[in-house]
Amino acid sequence: MSGSSGRSEVSGLYHERQRLELCAVHALNNVLQERLFTQEAADEICKRLAPDARWNPHRSFLGTGNYDVNVIMAALQSVGLVAIWWDKRRPLEQLSLEGVLGFIVNVPSNVSLGFLSLPMRRRHWIAVRQLDGTYYNLDSKLKAPIPIGGEAELRLFLQEVLSQGPCELLLVVPHEAEEAGTWLSTVK
Numbered sequence: 001m002s003g004s005s006g007r008s009e010v011s012g013l014y015h016e017r018q019r020l021e022l023c024a025v026h027a028l029n030n031v032l033q034e035r036l037f038t039q040e041a042a043d044e045i046c047k048r049l050a051p052d053a054r055w056n057p058h059r060s061f062l063g064t065g066n067y068d069v070n071v072i073m074a075a076l077q078s079v080g081l082v083a084i085w086w087d088k089r090r091p092l093e094q095l096s097l098e099g100v101l102g103f104i105v106n107v108p109s110n111v112s113l114g115f116l117s118l119p120m121r122r123r124h125w126i127a128v129r130q131l132d133g134t135y136y137n138l139d140s141k142l143k144a145p146i147p148i149g150g151e152a153e154l155r156l157f158l159q160e161v162l163s164q165g166p167c168e169l170l171l172v173v174p175h176e177a178e179e180a181g182t183w184l185s186t187v188k
Contacts, residue, residue, distance in 0.1 A: 013131055018140040023125040024067035026140035028075050030127035031102035031172050037075055042067050045074045072104060072125070072170070082178040086169040088162055092155045099173055099182035102129040105161055106168040128154070 014033045016026040028037045073083045081101065105126050126139040128148065135154040136145040148157045161167055173183050 013129070013136055013138065013145045015138055015142075015145050016140055017143070021066040023140050024072055027104045027125035027127040027138075028072060030138035030140065031104055031129050032079070033129065036079060042071055042075065045071050045078075048074070066123075069106070069168070069170070076172060080175055082173055082175055083170040084173060084178060084183060086171055088169070092159055094185050095155070095158075095171075096183055096185040097130075097151055097154070099177035099180075100171050101174065102127060102172045103158070104128075104170040104172060105158075106170075107161060108165055108167070128157070130154075 014030065014035075016029050016035070018026060020039075022039055022042075025037050025039060025042050029035050069083075076083050083104065086095070105128065107124050107126060124139075124141070126137065126141075129136055129138055133150060135148040135150070135157070137148055137157070138145050148154055158169060162169060171183050177183055
């Protein structure tokens with residue numbers, strides 16, 4: 001893989017690496033498997049979401065990114081996809097993977113300055129996507145995608161991530177799958 005983004009030589013997956021506070025942009029591009037969104041595009045979405053705001057509530061006031069879920073949802077809608085918030089009270093067995101393109105997960109992340117880890121946590125967006133029957137962790141902080149495994153391993157991975165505390169799971173699905181509810185299994 002060259003630079004901060006591109007196809008991984010090992011898996012053939014598109015994987016952007018972390019830059020500034022652009023994890024939401026990286027998660028979007030990683031789950032979509034191509035560079036569709038840039039910092040400029042995300043900033044434009046922020047302006048549309050809060051056109052009259054002096055300080056835009058959907059991004060960092062420093063201009064380094066740190067975009068919120070509203071930006072991710074609007075970005076996905078612009079390409080005909082929908083983000084469905086997974087209700088963590090539901091068991092993951094009710095998740096039907098057939099209609100799901102991928103996942104974007106918001107997780108706590110440690111803050112560091114160089115080699116020094118600070119005693120505070122921030123929020124970080126990661127992507128998970130399937131290729132040829134294997135699900136991959138496409139976290140932009142990773143040097144390369146990490147294979148998770150098949151459906152059973154994915155459910156274990158998601159359960160582990162969701163048990164880490166204040167995490168949120170978004171299902172990325174086509175608009176039709178949202179309307180038909182194909183992402184939700186009738187298994188109780």
